[in-house]
Amino acid sequence: MKDLLNYLFRPSKNSREAVRSAYYGSLKPTHVMLTISVVMCMIFMVLSFFNTPFFGTTAFYHRICYCVLFGIALIWCACVRYAVRDYESRFKIVYAMNVLMSAIFYAWALALAFVNAIMRKELDTTIFMTVSLIVPLSIYLNPIEYIIIAIASNAGMVFLLYSAPSLGLPEDMLGLVNFIVFAVFQIAMGITMLYTRYRLHEQLETAARQHREIEMLNKAQNSFFSNMSHEIRTPINTIIGLNEMILRENVSDEVVEDAANIKAAGKLLLNLINDILDMSKFQSGRMQLLYAPYHTGDMLSDIVGMLWIRAKEKKLDFHIDVSPDIPAELVGDEVRVKQILINVINNAIKYTKEGTVSLTVQSEMKEDKLCNMIYTVSDTGIGIKTEDIPYLFSAFKRVDENANRHIEGTGLGLSIVKQLVDLMGGKITVNSVYTKGSTFIIEIPQRVEREGRVGEYNFSKTNAEKKTNYAPKFEAPEARILVVDDNEANLMVVSKLLRDTKVRIDTVASGAEALKKTLNIKYDVIFMDHLMPEMDGIECRRKIKEQTGGRCRETKIVILTANADEENRALYVRESFDGYLPKPVSGEELENELYTCLPKELVHITGNRTDLAEETISWMNSNKKRRSVVITTESVADLPNEIIQKYGIAVLPHKVITAEGVFKDGKEIETQGVLKYMENINNKVKPLGPTVKEAEEFFAKQLASANNVIHISISSKVENSGYGPAMEAAKSFDNVFVVDSAHLSSGQGLMVIEACRLAEEGKSAEQIIEKLEGLKKKIHTSFIVDNLDFLARAGQVSNGTSNIVKSLMGRPVLKLKKGKMGLGMTYFGSRESAWRSYINTILSSGNIDRRVLFVTYVGINKRETEWIRSQIEKRMKFDEIYFEQASPAIAVNCGRGTFGLLYREKD
Ligand code: ADP
Numbered sequence: 036m037k038d039l040l041n042y043l044f045r046p047s048k049n050s051r052e053a054v055r056s057a058y059y060g061s062l063k064p065t066h067v068m069l070t071i072s073v074v075m076c077m078i079f080m081v082l083s084f085f086n087t088p089f090f091g092t093t094a095f096y097h098r099i100c101y102c103v104l105f106g107i108a109l110i111w112c113a114c115v116r117y118a119v120r121d122y123e124s125r126f127k128i129v130y131a132m133n134v135l136m137s138a139i140f141y142a143w144a145l146a147l148a149f150v151n152a153i154m155r156k157e158l159d160t161t162i163f164m165t166v167s168l169i170v171p172l173s174i175y176l177n178p179i180e181y182i183i184i185a186i187a188s189n190a191g192m193v194f195l196l197y198s199a200p201s202l203g204l205p206e207d208m209l210g211l212v213n214f215i216v217f218a219v220f221q222i223a224m225g226i227t228m229l230y231t232r233y234r235l236h237e238q239l240e241t242a243a244r245q246h247r248e249i250e251m252l253n254k255a256q257n258s259f260f261s262n263m264s265h266e267i268r269t270p271i272n273t274i275i276g277l278n279e280m281i282l283r284e285n286v287s288d289e290v291v292e293d294a295a296n297i298k299a300a301g302k303l304l305l306n307l308i309n310d311i312l313d314m315s316k317f318q319s320g321r322m323q324l325l326y327a328p329y330h331t332g333d334m335l336s337d338i339v340g341m342l343w344i345r346a347k348e349k350k351l352d353f354h355i356d357v358s359p360d361i362p363a364e365l366v367g368d369e370v371r372v373k374q375i376l377i378n379v380i381n382n383a384i385k386y387t388k389e390g391t392v393s394l395t396v397q398s399e400m401k402e403d404k405l406c407n408m409i410y411t412v413s414d415t416g417i418g419i420k421t422e423d424i425p426y427l428f429s430a431f432k433r434v435d436e437n438a439n440r441h442i443e444g445t446g447l448g449l450s451i452v453k454q455l456v457d458l459m460g461g462k463i464t465v466n467s468v469y470t471k472g473s474t475f476i477i478e479i480p481q482r483v484e485r486e487g488r489v490g491e492y493n494f495s496k497t498n499a500e501k502k503t504n505y506a507p508k509f510e511a512p513e514a515r516i517l518v519v520d521d522n523e524a525n526l527m528v529v530s531k532l533l534r535d536t537k538v539r540i541d542t543v544a545s546g547a548e549a550l551k552k553t554l555n556i557k558y559d560v561i562f563m564d565h566l567m568p569e570m571d572g573i574e575c576r577r578k579i580k581e582q583t584g585g586r587c588r589e590t591k592i593v594i595l596t597a598n599a600d601e602e603n604r605a606l607y608v609r610e611s612f613d614g615y616l617p618k619p620v621s622g623e624e625l626e627n628e629l630y631t632c633l634p635k636e637l638v639h640i641t642g643n644r645t646d647l648a649e650e651t652i653s654w655m656n657s658n659k660k661r662r663s664v665v666i667t668t669e670s671v672a673d674l675p676n677e678i679i680q681k682y683g684i685a686v687l688p689h690k691v692i693t694a695e696g697v698f699k700d701g702k703e704i705e706t707q708g709v710l711k712y713m714e715n716i717n718n719k720v721k722p723l724g725p726t727v728k729e730a731e732e733f734f735a736k737q738l739a740s741a742n743n744v745i746h747i748s749i750s751s752k753v754e755n756s757g758y759g760p761a762m763e764a765a766k767s768f769d770n771v772f773v774v775d776s777a778h779l780s781s782g783q784g785l786m787v788i789e790a791c792r793l794a795e796e797g798k799s800a801e802q803i804i805e806k807l808e809g810l811k812k813k814i815h816t817s818f819i820v821d822n823l824d825f826l827a828r829a830g831q832v833s834n835g836t837s838n839i840v841k842s843l844m845g846r847p848v849l850k851l852k853k854g855k856m857g858l859g860m861t862y863f864g865s866r867e868s869a870w871r872s873y874i875n876t877i878l879s880s881g882n883i884d885r886r887v888l889f890v891t892y893v894g895i896n897k898r899e900t901e902w903i904r905s906q907i908e909k910r911m912k913f914d915e916i917y918f919e920q921a922s923p924a925i926a927v928n929c930g931r932g933t934f935g936l937l938y939r940e941k942d
Contacts, residue, residue, distance in 0.1 A: 390415030546570030782816030894931025
């Protein structure tokens with residue numbers, strides 16, 4: 036009750052919200068109700084004109100009333116329509132209008148009743164009742180106002196009824212009863228509306244409270260993680276920094292080994308913190324990207340510089356192949372793009388014992404100023420089991436744990452990579468053959484900042500990872516720098532790490548001391564911590580820049596902080612810091628930053644800047660250019676060599692099983708040989724499709740040079756089809772698509788040619804597959820055979836059918852329909868007349884695409900093929916006729932004296 040009273044008399048923001056959302060949700064029903072009320076008014080209005088006896092002496096009076104009511108309802112209706120269009124901004128108007136309209140309605144009804152009572156000496160409550168019926172239906176969102184108006188108007192009506200005798204009116208009991216019924220109805224309506232609104236308000240209140248609680252929890256969690264990260268980074272900075280100093284000294288091998296282990300453990304710990312921080316951000320939906328222009332070449336240099344040494348340590352070949360036409364400057368979150376690539380390349384190095392790790396970079400221009408960057412990372416490592424691939428991107432999940440238990444990792448990396456790629460609107464796919472290697476393809480859409488290609492990028496800016504025999508990259512004895520940090524250990528680490536550059540270093544432990552120093556000394560660079568008691572780094576920077584008489588107003592100030600998240604990164608950019616170094620910081624990072632910020636005249640290069648140019652450039656463009664889509668098929672597609680060469684089609688061989696062994700189609704056995712072997716009736720020969728393993732290896736090989744593979748297989752419905760194994764093999768890869776051609780021999784070949792043409796036009800894999808689906812019905816595959824002996828031998832038709840056809844000297848046609856091989860027409864008579872009839876029947880169709888015709892044959896000599904050509908040319912002209920001997924796997928089903936005319940219909 037207390038709640039209800041509170042709600043009624045102190046409507047909170049939420050109760051207003053409740054009204055809002057209730058109104059929003061009820062605009063449609065309100066509109067329907069209003070329409071009903073308009074119709075009601077109209078009916079009464081029409082009745083008052085045409086059925087006057089129904090209204091008796093009051094007909095005229097009713098006519099006026101209903102006309103006015105009809106008018107008001109119409110206006111109201113129009114207003115609600117207007118509100119629906121842009122409810123948010125018109126809410127207040129509609130809300131006020133509701134109250135006003137209901138007041139006008141009732142006032143009008145009361146005034147009419149009153150005038151009627153005085154002038155005509157009659158007390159009519161019908162108009163009042165009609166209003167009572169209409170108004171609540173349409174105003175039910177302002178229940179309080181409605182109840183007040185209703186009570187006031189009822190009081191008016193009670194007054195009228197009470198004063199009826201004094202006005203000399205007859206006492207009308209029916210009017211009174213009607214009035215009481217409607218008054219109760221009004222109040223009930225008002226209370227129902229109020230209750231509904233209250234419930235809504237309650238629900239909204241609960242939802243808002245829960246939302247607040249979740250927000251608070253998220254905030255607490257985030258601040259816990261970022262505090263934890265900050266707190267852990269500070270001591271790690273000291274450990275890693277001082278450890279680096281040990282590695283620089285001339286110490287015993289044992290100490291070097293221990294220090295190297297400390298360094299590795301420190302890095303691992305740091306990666307772990309970064310990963311946990313990222314995961315927590317994703318979980319609370321607070322991961323943000325920071326968009327800024329960056330140089331593609333520099334970004335790649337940094338990555339290569341960071342990782343090549345790791346590959347080298349494991350004696351792996353590290354190839355990079357950067358297409359020269361990728362845009363030189365892009366806009367995106369460089370740090371996150373780097374994080375994605377480093378993670379995937381690092382995994383490739385981690386999970387590869389020997390062989391090669393390669394990075395290929397390509398780009399595809401999309402619409403104006405937008406390009407798709409395609410990064411492909413391949414390795415020849417342990418690969419991933421097909422059944423593990425779905426779990427690859429799950430957080431905390433390490434797949435194939437037994438094999439990988441010696442390799443350090445948390446199972447967070449790829450999950451973060453996937454979420455980052457998704458956040459950028461990109462895609463990551465994986466193709467892997469267990470024990471053979473993996474390929475990760477990452478596509479990231481980026482804006483192009485400026486026209487210009489990266490070209491043959493010079494990697495000379497690349498940073499090499501620090502090795503133990505340290506030497507500074509430069510010296511700057513005349514330069515003077517200031518380091519501001521409240522943590523003594525941090526001051527010591529920075530001073531020591533920069534010691535060999537010979538710069539003069541001053542350190543202070545607070546903002547106030549820094550201001551004292553900058554007042555008198557001109558520093559060339561200032562390294563500033565962010566979180567310090569009393570005056571933080573941001574405030575200190577502002578004061579230095581505005582310091583009256585200060586000598587460092589123009590000095591470059593670099594923030595050196597343990598706050599490593601995007602929010603802070605963005606803050607430092609907004610605050611115009613000249614550089615940003617997250618702790619823990621390495622000597623190399625410090626030196627690089629200092630080198631960038633110092634005036635060039637103060638810096639003397641010591642000649643030790645590691646230059647990877649030579650080594651890196653020698654890897655470039657060593658691979659063939661990766662294609663976006665590569666089309667593959669099987670040997671049974673019976674394609675001429677010149678077409679295979681022209682389009683670079685990879686062919687997966689079928690096999691032929693004989694008593695002498697299993698032979699690969701086309702490679703180890705050829706058609707003539709098979710036919711000869713089969714002349715001996717006792718020699719059994721059977722065609723066999725490729726196995727899953729063969730298909731897997733075949734696809735893996737193709738993916739080394741392409742981002743997508745479309746494999747066009749023989750019809751899935753023929754015996755020993757290669758479709759099933761290919762589909763099974765494709766499960767190991769995200770980028771292999773198997774298309775059931777629903778044909779065989781050159782019919783399948785025609786599909787392949789069309790796919791190659793589309794791929795050359797630059798169509799995407801999805802577009803090509805869609806087109807091929809439509810093409811299936813337009814291709815015609817048929818063969819005329821001498822007899823059915825071979826099919827009977829292969830068990831594809833019964834011996835009985837074969838013998839009947841043979842005894843009648845019939846030459847049947849084998850035809851592919853909906854992917855199935857079936858018997859078509861049978862031609863009788865001599866071979867020549869049967870062939871002629873077959874050619875004439877096929878070429879009688881007016882719908883043949885005359886660009887290309889395949890004549891695919893088995894055991895037909897040159898004279899016969901010439902004869903077939905002349906018969907065809909007599910009937911129809913083609914741009915190109917290919918005479919192609921069928922592959923052995925097809926031949927074993929047909930036998931000598933077989934040929935087919937294979938074509939596609941016009942588009
Ligand atoms: P981890 O920290 O374990 O490397 P990731 O999320 O980066 O975590 O990877 C998840 C799992 O995926 C790894 O444990 C590993 O089993 C598998 N994996 C990732 N990349 C490769 C690769 N290039 N080759 C083989 N397996 C890989």
